[in-house]
Amino acid sequence: MLGTDRRPPPTDPPAGGPDAPLALLDAAALHTVRRRAGLRPARAAPRPEPAPYDGRRPVPEAAGTRLAQLLADRSAGAGGGRRGTAPDLGELLPQWLAAANARGYRAPAAVLPALLDAARARTDLRPGALLFAGARGRWLARLNPEWRFALRDASGSGALPPVRDTEAVRRLWAEGLFAERIALLSAVRAEDPAAARELLGSLWSTERAEDRLLFLDSLRTGLSPADEPFLEEALSDRSRNIRATAAELLSALPGSAFARRMAARAATCVSMDRTGGGQVIVVEAPHECDADMRRDGVVPTAPAGRGERSWWLGQLVEAAPLATWPARLGGRTPEEIVALPVLDDWADELHAAWCRAAVRQRDALWSAALLGRVSEVAPSASGQAGLLKHAPGPPSAAPATGPGTSSLAERARLLATLPPAERSGWIAAFIAAHGLSEAFQLLGVCAVPWAEPVGRAVVDALGTARDEGGYPWSFSGVMGLAERCLDPAEADRLALLTAAPDGPETEDTRHGADGYWSEAFQRLVATLRLRAALLAELDGPAPP
Structure with missing residues (x-):
């Protein structure tokens, strides 16, 4: 205790004078020590229950390392100006999560906090992130108020009882969190539509209107004539949105x-x-x-x-x-x-x-008729043949003058009902005829990765846009989609576009449109190759 008797503690409140500031600080320090010394130990809180078991496979070691990298760089997106040639890792995170979930992997425990933080910041990540986090992610979310969104939005599939365990299903339906109930209803509906309908009806009158609406939406899966009586009753619901949804579902029967x-x-x-x-x-x-x-x-x-x-x-x-x-x-x-x-x-x-x-x-014949039909399609920008004879779509017609459509948004919705091959062919022909300016909404309905006709049409159109003297930021939306949706196999063909056009280099070519295009194509190629690496890592050997 050396030094405790060097000077007595102050006994009076600080007085005025030149030493008043120092005296005030001394008094504050003494008060702080007294307060700390008087603290009593708090009552010990109960320890949380152990995290539930997650029986899914662990991710391969290289894939786990990559996930940590994607999460660490998720907020490092480029601002205004030139983006450079490096891939935007944050934009690849949703695709990584989708691929990991498709392979049945569980999230590494060490990345759960960063994963929940990412899902809190980006609502587009939540479905994939919370499915990947599983029951352990929900367990962790209960311990941090900032992650409470996970308790309502999570899929809950990792902790569901077997669908055939009637007692456990009814208990979770009556007592579970909203997210767990949504996941439970979806799981039961996928396996036993009649049981799901019975489950839904058991507490229907006691549910909140907004919850009833989301529960009712689950009947889209496996919709059948057996659902008609329940939906007819829902037509009399006091909520207009529920009545509208019931009418929509009935019209599909x-x-x-x-x-x-x-x-x-x-x-x-x-x-x-x-x-x-x-x-x-x-x-x-x-x-x-x-x-x-x-x-x-x-x-x-x-x-x-x-x-x-x-x-x-x-x-x-x-x-x-x-x-x-x-x-x-x-x-x-x-x-x-x-x-x-x-x-x-x-x-x-x-x-x-x-x-x-x-x-x-979801009537493909009517959609094709409303989109329009042609007997032959003009060749693509690369000179290769376009669609097969009698494929749906009028690529030579103006974007907003189809026989049954008045906007590209309507065309996109109709295209979504076509079989994938027909849809891809129609969009490829449209791009070949009109370029990329009007194609952004249509590309959004294509399956990922884009089928070969769409990928080739996009690459050809980008090359044409460069050759015509445009700037890549005029096509930033399509370029961003291409980074996420082009088949990585297109990387080698795109690499040919990363070089500057033939001819002597000048100040204009070095700092003008050609330089920007070269950067954009280099970034696109790097992103495609990184996507290929991500998938290869996810298919790698299991950790020891």
């Missing part, structure tokens, strides 16, 4: 009573003009929205700028089974129906409703 009611209503509004030789469609929109229509989900109040009658017509046609129209319109095919003229400027409203119906009912 062509044999349902709801679909028959909507078909009958829509058929009275659309028919062939018998006075003009039967080659023209005539439309008579509803004059009122009665109580039965409202009960079936028809919204009576039109949005601003829309006429009431056209608003009601659109909802009826959208909800009617598409099989209604060949029988109603002379036995014609969808392609022939879409090509018919429509009297009194009703064509846009009618075609738009058919577009929505084709998307809702």
Whole structure:
């Protein structure tokens, strides 16, 4: 205790004078020591339960190291200006998580905090990150308020009881967290749709409206006529969103009573003009929205700028089974129906409703008809042949003038209903005819990695854009998609574009568009090769 008696402690409050500041500090120091000395040990909190067991496979060692690198660099994205040639690691994290989840790996315990932090900062990461984190991630999230989002958003699949364990399923359904209940309902629905429907109905009346809506959405998986009675009851729900979702699901059941009611209503509004030789469609929109229509989900109040009658017509046609129209319109095919003229400027409203119906009912034939068809496609920018004969799509038509579409967004939704090969071929032909400026929304519906026709069309179009003197930032959206979606096998072909065009180097070529393009292509090639390395690491040997 050397030094404790060097001077007595102050006994009086500090007085004024030149030594007042020093005296005040002495008094504060003494008070601090007294306060610390008087602290009593807090009551020991109960130790948390051990983290639950996760039976999934551990990631290979190289893949775990790579994940730590991706998480450490997730906030290091480039700001404005030139991005350089290095890949953006943060943009590869969702793809890494998707690949790891597809292979059934569990998250290394050491990266769980960083993984939850990443999911907190980026909502786009949450589904993949929380599935990868599993039950241990949820266990850890309970210990930190900043991670509480994981308790509601997590998939919960790692801690679910076996679907056939009826007692455990009902207990978790009654007592579990919302995330666990959502995951449980989805798991049961995938294996036993009837059991899931029974589970949903057991507590339906006691659920919050927003929870009922998400639970109801689970019926999309394995939707069948057996779901009709439950959905018919939901049409009378007090929540408008639930009524609308129930109506949407029922309209996807062509044999349902709801679909028959909507078909009958829509058929009275659309028919062939018998006075003009039967080659023209005539439309008579509803004059009122009665109580039965409202009960079936028809919204009576039109949005601003829309006429009431056209608003009601659109909802009826959208909800009617598409099989209604060949029988109603002379036995014609969808392609022939879409090509018919429509009297009194009703064509846009009618075609738009058919577009929505084709998307809702996932009808590829109607989608192809509404997108348009061509007998032959112009060659791609590389001079190679385009689509097969009679492939769907009008790549020579203007982007917004298809027979049944008025925007690229509508085309993208229709394309999503086509088989992957048809979809890829249509988009490749569109890019070959129009370039990349209008293609961004369409590329978003392509499966990853892009099929060869799409990848080649994008690479060819990027090369053409460079040769025409454009700048890569004019195509930044497509370049970003290409980094994430191009098949890594395209890297070698792209490497040819990283070199500057032939000719003498000048100040303009060194610091102008050519230099920017060279950097952009180098970054794209580096990203593709890194993606290939990520997948190879995930397929590597298991850790000892």
